[in-house]
Amino acid sequence: xxxxxxxxxxxxxxxxxxxxxxxxxxxxxxxxxxxxxxxxxxxxxxxxxxxxxxxxxxxxxxxxxxxxxxxxxxxxxxxxxxxxxxxxxxxxxxxxxxxxxxxxxxxxxxxxxxxxxxxxxxxxxxxxxxxxxxxxxxxxxxxxxxxxxxxxxxxxxxxxxxxxxxxxxxxxxxxxxxxxxxxxxxxxxxxxxxxxxxxxxxxxxxxxxxxxxxxxxxxxxxxxxxxxxxxxxxxxxxxxxxxxxxxxxxxxxxxxxxxxxxxxxxxxxxxxxxxxxxxxxxxxxxxxxxxxxxxxxxxxxxxxxxxxxxxxxxxxxxxxxxxxxx
Ligand code: UT7
Numbered sequence: 001x002x003x004x005x006x007x008x009x010x011x012x013x014x015x016x017x018x019x020x021x022x023x024x025x026x027x028x029x030x031x032x033x034x035x036x037x038x039x040x041x042x043x044x045x046x047x048x049x050x051x052x053x054x055x056x057x058x059x060x061x062x063x064x065x066x067x068x069x070x071x072x073x074x075x076x077x078x079x080x081x082x083x084x085x086x087x088x089x090x091x092x093x094x095x096x097x098x099x100x101x102x103x104x105x106x107x108x109x110x111x112x113x114x115x116x117x118x119x120x121x122x123x124x125x126x127x128x129x130x131x132x133x134x135x136x137x138x139x140x141x142x143x144x145x146x147x148x149x150x151x152x153x154x155x156x157x158x159x160x161x162x163x164x165x166x167x168x169x170x171x172x173x174x175x176x177x178x179x180x181x182x183x184x185x186x187x188x189x190x191x192x193x194x195x196x197x198x199x200x201x202x203x204x205x206x207x208x209x210x211x212x213x214x215x216x217x218x219x220x221x222x223x224x225x226x227x228x229x230x231x232x233x234x235x236x237x238x239x240x241x242x243x244x245x246x247x248x249x250x251x252x253x254x255x256x257x258x259x260x261x262x263x264x265x266x267x268x269x270x271x272x273x274x275x276x277x278x279x280x281x282x283x284x285x286x287x288x289x290x291x292x293x294x295x296x297x298x299x300x301x302x303x304x305x306x307x308x309x310x311x312x313x314x315x316x317x318x319x320x321x322x323x324x325x326x
Pocket of ligand 1: 028032151216224255282
């Protein structure tokens with residue numbers, strides 16, 4: 001018994017910003033961005049929010065699953081760009097879609113968030129605690145992007161992806177998930193610190209300061225290219241599977257060169273590594289469910305196909321999980 005995906009959905013903002021439009025903001029070029037990242041455009045929220053995109057993706061996933069929202073036991077949202085810290089995004093999605101019976105909470109594991117949320121959902125199902133779970137990755141990264149930093153602003157986009165998991169008599173696969181807090185400084189998004197009356201001062205210049213994603217791009221690049229192939233090999237080994245058993249590797253969509261380098265290190269052909277960062281940029285925890293949804297819409301997924309999901313990012317966090325398509 002484990003969780004099986006029976007519905008997926010996605011939502012991206014209407015407004016599309018291509019690379020040329022960023023040339024007016026920072027010293028960059030369409031050619032540099034395409035060559036170094038594979039990104040051509042990204043969707044940026046104007047009217048949409050982390051909650052509205054999550055709710056839209058969730059409703060689409062529920063429709064395909066043919067489940068009324070009242071039958072959802074748990075809503076688990078992965079996000080690092082919530083509208084508010086409290087109430088959590090999952091509770092707001094509950095209100096939007098009318099999933100009145102659901103338990104709701106958010107999970108924070110940056111770009112590994114969807115894999116961590118998927119693994120958490122499966123663990124709840126395998127433990128017999130919940131039957132139907134909505135797992136969502138939703139990000140409005142444009143709210144936390146420093147639009148004057150060319151090292152990051154060319155990378156990110158907004159969007160949401162959702163999956164409905166239900167308890168099914170399917171093979172249970174062990175995940176390979178990891179964290180290394182000692183290297184967390186390479187990718188950060190700080191939040192405001194207030195003073196307290198017991199001696200803690202707010203950091204100098206903190207008043208009214210906004211915080212943005214800061215990244216040592218090369219360090220993250222190297223970390224991803226080294227750790228993901230190891231995590232893939234490990235998840236295959238512990239589940240007694242071989243590369244030939246895997247139809248697709250669905251990697252977090254951060255950079256085309258990272259995906260290509262992982263494929264090369266694994267000695268696997270490029271066609272097993274679908275990509276869509278060209279259209280959406282890096283949408284953090286939304287990237288994997290957005291890609292799965294797109295693959296489904298393109299009829300790339302068939303019953304029994306085994307996929308390896310692989311996330312990596314801030315924390316540092318990374319990991320792999322295996323799913324069997326319905
Ligand atoms: O979601 C999970 C976390 N994120 C990631 O996985 C991102 C991982 N990192 C990356 O994708 C890449 O490191 C970046 C795309 C961020 C940067 O690519 P890079 O090939 O590592 O470039 P670099 O930082 O080594 O910079 C090369 C050059 C530098 O100029 P000099 O020193 O050679 O003169 C940069 O200043 O490119 C310059 N540069 C740019 N030029 C034009 C950096 N950003 C830009 C830019 N446009 N946007």
